[in-house]
Amino acid sequence: MSTNEQDYAALDLAARLATEYRRDMAAADSVPVTGYGEIHARFDGPVPEQGTDALSLIAELDTGARDGLRGIVAPRFYAWVNGSSHLAGVAADWLTSAWGQNGAGIPMSPAAAAVEAVAARWLLELLDLPPESSVGLVSGATIANFVGLAAARGELLLRQGWNVEEDGLYGAPNLRVLIGADAHNTVFSGLRYLGLGEKRVTTIATDSLGRMLPGDLECALKASSDPAIVIGQAGQINTGVSDPFAAIVPLVHAHGGWIHVDGAFGLWARASEKHRHRLDGIEQADSMATDGHKWLQTPYDCGFTIVRHEAAHRRAMDMQASYLTRDNAQFRHPGAYVPELSRRARGFAAWAMMRRLGRSGVATMVDEDIRIAQLMAAGMAAIPGVTVINQPELNQFIVRFGADRGDEAGDRLTQATVDRIQQEAVAFMGTALWRGRLIMRVSVCSIATTERDAQITVDAVRSAWEAVQAAG
Ligand SMILES: Cc1ncc(COP(=O)(O)O)c(C=O)c1O
Incomplete structure (x- = not known):
């Protein structure tokens, strides 16, 4: 099948859909995702006998995959050390x-x-x-x-x-x-x-x-x-x-x-x-x-x-x-x-x-992410029952919930709080083991994250932790 006008049109459609996604994501909370199983079922099926034009398949891809995308480029995504796929880099x-x-x-x-x-x-x-x-x-x-x-x-x-x-x-x-x-x-x-x-x-x-x-x-x-x-x-x-x-x-x-x-x-x-x-x-x-x-x-x-x-x-x-x-x-x-x-x-x-950021832009971004990580860590440290294990010297810090109630309880409460934060989807963090105990990891590695996000994130953590405590 040779390239046709529909195939060329797919480039415009992809640009439009991508732009729409990124505009939404710039303002979005870290949205929950549809799980692997459901997305897999949408795409699964026999190998197509006949091809299809690129315009249709790009629409199909976007419709089928969009709600299964993790909000990695969202400003309050802190789970892994992931950058934000800046638009200048994406366009290039x-x-x-x-x-x-x-x-x-x-x-x-x-x-x-x-x-x-x-x-x-x-x-x-x-x-x-x-x-x-x-x-x-x-x-x-x-x-x-x-x-x-x-x-x-x-x-x-x-x-x-x-x-x-x-x-x-x-x-x-x-x-x-x-x-x-x-x-x-x-x-x-x-x-x-x-x-x-x-x-x-x-x-x-x-x-x-x-x-x-x-x-x-x-x-x-x-x-x-x-x-x-x-x-x-x-x-x-x-x-x-x-x-x-x-x-x-x-x-x-x-x-x-x-x-x-x-x-x-x-x-x-x-x-x-x-x-x-x-x-x-x-x-x-x-x-x-x-x-x-x-x-x-x-x-x-x-x-x-x-x-x-x-x-x-x-x-x-x-x-x-x-x-x-x-x-x-x-x-x-x-x-x-x-x-x-x-x-x-x-x-x-x-x-x-x-070229987009220049020397000063890169330096400012690094400084800002570190400052935001430090603000967030200080904000979380002020919440009763929350232990910030390290005051960040860079962009990473780790947190335990209910550590004063013993190791096992601390693990359970930390997991429950992170689960709750993920469900509430205002911010997205993950867990890891540190010195054998479960911790919440926070990575601030995005140019999109602002001081306001830091405040919203601290509030989200406080509310999740309070809900976990209230639920016993
Ligand atoms: C310290 C460190 N080393 C290596 C890696 C692996 O990097 P990549 O996933 O880009 O291969 C990571 C990823 O988070 C990291 O944080």
């Missing part, structure tokens, strides 16, 4: 799809490669990281961590005369992996993919909020002469705290190790004059991972790996074939830094968000 992303560019290399799309190169440089400048670093645009921090760890593995083994990219891990010298006790799960996936084993790690003790203890790290580094990949973090998923990089990065280097930092959202504190001191010393780290689709507000998917040793980065990722010509050796080749070949031209949306 529409063009990216319509242009149908393959981000794999300069021959496939000179424009995609060139814009990505600019976005990569801007990223380093915004985060004030060493300009010689190489940057790969990947699908998110999970893969960004994997890429950084791949560069680490290759470099530490090469320093011992072993080329893991060519010879694999069979018979390779030993490597150790040292990791903070409160690391994000996704780094373990990276270790698994790399044959380093997610369980074969040495866990470094952390303080009460999740920061790695330098003394413990030093002991572990001294315990063996095998080179170590140390995995630090900027922004703990629950408490938002960061490792003390000024202390730990030099320690790792003094022992011949490589330090990789998972900074999925926390790395963006570097963009703020007010908050960047929390990450002092991180600029000396060997590799880092961060996301665009969190604090930069790009649409999914957008993550960045940043490596201070370009050769190690390229050795780990570069893929060449005779049919993929590289005439322009003087230019940055986008495929040299990522595990994929064909991929979305992510540089367009990343460029668009940095």
Whole structure:
């Protein structure tokens, strides 16, 4: 079936429906969703024997899916560390799809490669990281961590005369992996993919909020002469705290190790004059991972790996074939830094968000989200029976309800209160375990969230908690 006018009309319809959705969502409470089962039933059925035009199917998609969408872009969505898919990024992303560019290399799309190169440089400048670093645009921090760890593995083994990219891990010298006790799960996936084993790690003790203890790290580094990949973090998923990089990065280097930092959202504190001191010393780290689709507000998917040793980065990722010509050796080749070949031209949306916000816009957004998180935490801490476990130094904090009534009761009451908040749908939070106990997590990671939202959210939490207590 060739493209027809109805197919072209689908682009306009999609734009209209999307605009309508976003206008509603800007003002909306965090609406409840229709569940998976019902949505699945609407779409399920035999494989269609005949095709249909794009205009009709876009209408069908919108009607069938709309009430099953989670209000992630709503201003009072705090459940996971999700950005708001800013309209500037979305619009750039529409063009990216319509242009149908393959981000794999300069021959496939000179424009995609060139814009990505600019976005990569801007990223380093915004985060004030060493300009010689190489940057790969990947699908998110999970893969960004994997890429950084791949560069680490290759470099530490090469320093011992072993080329893991060519010879694999069979018979390779030993490597150790040292990791903070409160690391994000996704780094373990990276270790698994790399044959380093997610369980074969040495866990470094952390303080009460999740920061790695330098003394413990030093002991572990001294315990063996095998080179170590140390995995630090900027922004703990629950408490938002960061490792003390000024202390730990030099320690790792003094022992011949490589330090990789998972900074999925926390790395963006570097963009703020007010908050960047929390990450002092991180600029000396060997590799880092961060996301665009969190604090930069790009649409999914957008993550960045940043490596201070370009050769190690390229050795780990570069893929060449005779049919993929590289005439322009003087230019940055986008495929040299990522595990994929064909991929979305992510540089367009990343460029668009940095162009839309500028250096001051990014800094203001980070400052505002932190200020709003602090206001909310203070507001919740003032509610009787509510315990705010950490005063946010970044954009994350965690809360327990009824903790004074014992551990089990605290878990039950926390779950009941979060359930109630979700049902009332004024704001949306989730739960997690912290030190073995259930907590409510609050992530303020959206440019859409305002001080007024903070007040509305505190009121919603108070009313849910009072209702839970009244219900016994
Ligand atoms: C600290 C941290 N690391 C890694 C990730 C994984 O990022 P992504 O979901 O973009 O792959 C997250 C996601 O929330 C995170 O908060």
